[in-house]
Amino acid sequence: MVRMVFTVTSTRRRRLGVAASALLAGAALVSGCGEQHHSSGGTRSTPATSPSPSSPAPSPYVEPGVVDGAPHNGDNNAYRRPRDMSPADEEAAQAEAARMEPVLKRLHEDKKWDPESVKAALTGKLGYEIRRTTSGGKLLGGELDVQEMRSRYENDEYVTPEGASIGLYVGDHACVTAFVQPTNYGVQTNGPFPETGCMEPPTGH
Structure with a gap:
């Protein structure tokens, strides 16, 4: 005042x-x-x-443990998570992986990583049968899938790397998922993937 x-x-x-x-x-x-x-x-x-x-708007949901903070990363990559195996299934899959590993090692050393050479080695040396299905997806027999590597986007175009992807069905609930390529080879055991069975799914959906 x-x-x-x-x-x-x-x-x-x-x-x-x-x-x-x-x-x-x-x-x-x-x-x-x-x-x-x-x-x-x-x-x-x-x-x-x-x-x-005002308080900032809440951030989108971030899956715990996701480094890049991608929202809903876990949900978006659910198709890449294999199903669980029982102890008996896991033991059976590990036995088949142990049989397969030295064959893949020899293929890699001999520089024979194309799908046909890999298919011939796994069926001839280990006695696996190529998995066959009808056009509708009904299984006719066999347990082994061998395919070329999945294509990837490089330098503005899709390219298919050298090598072969391998999926071996061990019963109904276990797999051996493997690959052999010019740089290396690998073998692992896991349950089937939701969409691709024993073939490892691509990184992008």
Whole structure:
């Protein structure tokens, strides 16, 4: 509040009484909240207090353990998660993997990683039968799948790397998933994949 002081003579006191009251009322209005007063008599508005910024929008759901923070990464890659195996299934799959590994090692050393050479070695040396199905997907027999490597996008085009992908069905609930290519070879055991059986699915859906 601004306090205003008036000095008046006795002869003018009565006439100025009303005027003083009016001035006091006006001063009260001028000194209201939100304004600063200066010796020059001018006023300027005090900037209004800016409202506090609202809380940031919640981030999309991020799967725990996902390094890049990709939303719903786990759901999007569910097709790459193999089904569980029983202890008996796992033991049977490991036995077949142990039989297959030295054959793949020899193929790699001999630089024979094309699908036909791999297929001939696994059927001839280990006695596996190529898996056969009808056009509708009904199984006719066999347990071995051998395919060329999956194509990938490089330099603005899709290319198919050298090598072979291998899937061996061990009973109904276990697999040996393997590959052989110019740089290396690999063998692992796992349950069937939801969409591709014993063939390892591509990295992109």
